[in-house]
Amino acid sequence: MDSMKKAGTTLDDIRIHVKMKISALWASLMFCYIYADYFGLYVPGTLQKMLEGKMGPLGPTTQGVLLGTSLMMAIPSIMIFLSLVLKPNLNRWLNIIFGAIYTAIILITMWDWAFYIFFGIIEVLLTGLIAWYAWNWPKQEAT
Template sequence: MKVAPLSDIKLHVRFKLSALWASLMFCYIYGDYFGLYVPGQLQGMLAGAGPVGPVSQGSLSGTALLLAVPGLMAFLSLVVSPRLCRWLNIALGLFYTAVMLVTMPGAWWFYITLGMIEVVLSLLIVAYAWRWPRGGPISD
């Protein structure tokens, strides 16, 4: 008995980019959550130690912005012009790849595991944006 192939639809690169940013955000959230279980982490937070030095309104605002951008990219990848979308995804994908590579050395294994997944996801973002198909109606 021959089985018919499963049907599928072709997804536009925008949907792929949006899904990759959403996946990246889930890894960030889980990494930060699991990080709370590292011995001494909560005591350090209560003592005012932040991710990049002493906690201040500025350091927390910067960290919030750093972590908000990937979440916003899940939406922006669907709505901004193709040219802007492509370059935002390439630039921010490379930026977040670098952020992960800088923060992973010396980390616990769970963080390195999630970090490697995040590097792959962010490089996939760059690759899909780089290979954005040409042709069709001009919408820029």
């Protein structure tokens, strides 16, 4: 009988700090990026364009294009860690800024195949939540 729920009781839960929530959102975002890009390899003609040295709408694959794309993907990856270790003020503003920037990037690039739109909607929700949690960062009395 001890294992049965008694009237008026609730399930145990812990309060998760905003830093952990934001870090988990960046990690979730990266998984969506990876899967969307992986599935994108199955779009007819994609592999042929890669073999021809073309990178989607960016045109010819150059060191500059690959470096820029790498930088664009490195920021969310690094934000997983930085969201946990940075001091609150810098942390908050970086997450607001990058959350907004990556929301805009997704909105610009997601309009192609249905699976890109599906992942894009999820990614917009995740980046929106990142910016929202950062904007609404809990305050405490100064000591």
